[in-house]
Amino acid sequence: xxxxxxxxxxxxxxxxxxxxxxxxxxxxxxxxxxxxxxxxxxxxxxxxxxxxxxxxxxxxxxxxxxxxxxxxxxxxxxxxxxxxxxxxxxxxxxxxxxxxxxxxxxxxxxxxxxxxx
Amino acid sequence: xxxxxxxxxxxxxxxxxxxxxxxxxxxxxxxxxxxxxxxxxxxxxxxxxxxxxxxxxxxxxxxxxxxxxxxxxxxxxxxxxxxxxxxxxxxxxxxxxxxxxxxxxxxxxxxxxxxxxxxxxxxxxxxxxxxxxxxxxxxxxxxxxxxxxxxxxxxxxxxxxxxxxxxxxxxxxxxxxxxxxxxxxxxxxxxxxxxxxxxxxxxxxxxxxxxxxxxxxxxxxxxxxxxxxxxxxxxxxxxxxxxxxxxxxxxxxxxxxxxxxxxxxxxxxxxxxxxxxxxxxxxxxxxxxxxxxxxxxxxxxxxxxxxxxxxxxxxxxxxxxxxxxxxxxxxxxxxxxxxxxxxxxxxxxxxxxxxxxxxxxxxxxxxxxxxxxxxxxxxxxxxxxxxxxxxxxxxxxxxxxxxxxxxxxxxxxxxxxxxxxxxxxxxxxxxxxxxxxxxxxxxxxxxxxxxxxxxxxxxxxxxxxxxxxxxxxxxxxxxxxxxxxxxxxxxxxxxxxxxxxxxxxxxxxxxxxxxxxxxxxxxxxxxxx
Numbered sequence: 001x002x003x004x005x006x007x008x009x010x011x012x013x014x015x016x017x018x019x020x021x022x023x024x025x026x027x028x029x030x031x032x033x034x035x036x037x038x039x040x041x042x043x044x045x046x047x048x049x050x051x052x053x054x055x056x057x058x059x060x061x062x063x064x065x066x067x068x069x070x071x072x073x074x075x076x077x078x079x080x081x082x083x084x085x086x087x088x089x090x091x092x093x094x095x096x097x098x099x100x101x102x103x104x105x106x107x108x109x110x111x112x113x114x115x116x117x
Numbered sequence: 118x119x120x121x122x123x124x125x126x127x128x129x130x131x132x133x134x135x136x137x138x139x140x141x142x143x144x145x146x147x148x149x150x151x152x153x154x155x156x157x158x159x160x161x162x163x164x165x166x167x168x169x170x171x172x173x174x175x176x177x178x179x180x181x182x183x184x185x186x187x188x189x190x191x192x193x194x195x196x197x198x199x200x201x202x203x204x205x206x207x208x209x210x211x212x213x214x215x216x217x218x219x220x221x222x223x224x225x226x227x228x229x230x231x232x233x234x235x236x237x238x239x240x241x242x243x244x245x246x247x248x249x250x251x252x253x254x255x256x257x258x259x260x261x262x263x264x265x266x267x268x269x270x271x272x273x274x275x276x277x278x279x280x281x282x283x284x285x286x287x288x289x290x291x292x293x294x295x296x297x298x299x300x301x302x303x304x305x306x307x308x309x310x311x312x313x314x315x316x317x318x319x320x321x322x323x324x325x326x327x328x329x330x331x332x333x334x335x336x337x338x339x340x341x342x343x344x345x346x347x348x349x350x351x352x353x354x355x356x357x358x359x360x361x362x363x364x365x366x367x368x369x370x371x372x373x374x375x376x377x378x379x380x381x382x383x384x385x386x387x388x389x390x391x392x393x394x395x396x397x398x399x400x401x402x403x404x405x406x407x408x409x410x411x412x413x414x415x416x417x418x419x420x421x422x423x424x425x426x427x428x429x430x431x432x433x434x435x436x437x438x439x440x441x442x443x444x445x446x447x448x449x450x451x452x453x454x455x456x457x458x459x460x461x462x463x464x465x466x467x468x469x470x471x472x473x474x475x476x477x478x479x480x481x482x483x484x485x486x487x488x489x490x491x492x493x494x495x496x497x498x499x500x501x502x503x504x505x506x507x508x509x510x511x512x513x514x515x516x517x518x519x520x521x522x523x524x525x526x527x528x529x530x531x532x533x534x535x536x537x538x539x540x541x542x543x544x545x546x547x548x549x550x551x552x553x554x555x556x557x558x559x560x561x562x563x564x565x566x567x568x569x570x571x572x573x574x575x576x577x578x579x580x581x582x583x584x585x586x587x588x589x590x591x592x593x594x595x596x597x598x599x600x601x602x603x604x605x606x607x608x609x610x611x612x613x614x615x616x617x618x619x620x621x622x623x624x625x626x627x628x629x630x631x632x633x634x635x636x637x638x639x640x641x642x643x644x645x646x
Contacts, residue, residue, distance in 0.1 A: 038273075
């Protein structure tokens with residue numbers, strides 16, 4: 001069997017049956033990575049902000065201390081969330097979940113703040 | 118439906134290791150070029166202060182006693198200060214820059230008017246002589262400030278860096294130790310780059326976390342401030358700023374203009390009366406000709422802490438505020454360690470040397486990471502691989518010879534060129550863009566990369582020779598050591614240049630190897646396209 005017939009799966013001139021074609025595996029990968037990375041960065045920043053918004057709303061203490069802690073925790077937290085979305089089994093779905101949950105967190109934080117004031 | 122689709126198996130999700138390998142690769146390639154720029158400029162600007170006197174070769178001034186009288190030195194130019202000037206900033210000489218400078222905003226442009234004086238003799242120094250901003254400009258590039266929203270981009274890159282570190286640790290978790298025993302020799306360049314990448318990445322692990330987290334704090338910290346404003350200060354911006362920087366009230370404009378500025382020496386004497394060991398490092402006057410003009414005298418006390426005295430110079434000689442040791446707000450106390458850690462501003466020169474070594478290795482890490490991505494994608498996406506190869510070599514590695522050109526422009530431009538410091542920056546940027554576009558169009562290879570490194574090292578090594586011929590300041594002459602950092606930098610540049618080219622000459626047979634490599638690389642690129 002020549003290489004052409006072998007590749008195409010056709011019967012060769014000798015009349016022998018062709019080799020059984022193996023099913024092709026679809027490769028896993030992050031779809032549209034060029035869009036995913038900026039989107040993941042943005043969502044992780046929003047998520048970290050909303051989480052800190054909630055923590056800051058319920059925390060008590062000197063305002064300056066809260067400010068320092070919020071500012072210093074913010075980048076590390078955003079980095080962790082970014083990592084989470086990158087390593088997730090379904091990266092785009094994880095972003096959507098993160099975005100929705102951060103909106104919920106933001107609404108709760110807003111409610112807490114309104115109640116406090 | 119085509120047969121091929123019927124034959125396709127459902128997507129099998131790989132294990133976390135494989136997913137993070139993919140994520141590490143994608144997140145890496147997203148920011149490799151700007152990260153390389155950040156690392157190169159960051160490594161150089163550890164020595165920002167030491168470089169200040171080096172990049173003003175025409176103004177070799179011997180350091181003198183600390184300045185305690187000011188009026189004698191400012192007499193020649195203080196009358197040039199316009200009555201509408203919003204501020205006057207006087208920087209006192211220090212061990213890195215033994216020249217007194219005064220700056221105020223220009224009335225008809227966004228530039229500053231600068232006047233410089235030799236504090237020992239009282240002679241004026243041409244402001245064009247001290248106009249170079251080499252060290253400061255590279256420092257700005259460290260934060261990508263010259264790009265639109267560059268600081269935010271730098272912050273986002275730092276976030277990506279955190280992700281790269283965590284995924285990198287996970288990918289190599291099983292061979293963190295064993296990789297060190299594999300040896301230096303590898304069958305292919307790809308295997309060598311892979312080994313180098315993981316070895317350097319492991320050795321510099323703590324620095325990834327330090328730079329990643331503190332870098333993101335620098336870049337994205339400002340994004341968190343509106344949030345803080347909302348949750349802790351109920352939207353009161355003024356109170357928030359007081360809690361962040363202390364009680365810094367801007368001067369109230371009285372609206373009445375005085376005829377002439379008062380003598381400044383009595384205010385200095387008043388400050389020294391209250392803090393005898395004070396060493397003043399700068400003076401800032403808000404609305405100098407307004408009746409309510411407020412002068413801030415910033416000084417270092419005998420214990421090395423910062424202090425401040427404030428005077429309403431057109432009203433009274435008595436300070437309205439005096440603090441020998443400025444108290445920091447809790448927010449600043451929390452944030453300060455992050456800033457100190459980022460710049461290695463503790464422990465003096467030994468710590469700076471450790472940071473420099475780490476900085477150089479991080480540049481290598483980025484380079485090796487890029488090469489790996491290029492090799493990995495050469496078959497799957499040959500065009501992207503080719504584009505990244507050229508982009509990285511043009512705009513990433515191209516920065517190195519561009520810095521060499523910047524240093525040459527700093528030495529060779531005539532002093533009668535108006536706005537000399539800005540022309541230097543223009544030359545630097547244009548050369549960088551030209552080399553970037555040139556490589557993008559014409560292509561690259563190991564030979565070009567080697568030449569760019571030769572250019573970078575060679576051009577910097579020639580700068581001390583320029584100093585000798587053009588400014589009569591050879592490294593062995595006393596005027597090179599007025600500010601010791603100038604002499605040390607010049608000797609190091611000469612020594613490093615000699616070492617570099619010496620090693621290159623000794624390793625000459627390996628040129629054959631790189632030719633083979635280049636041929637192989639070109640063939641792969643051609644095959645791919």
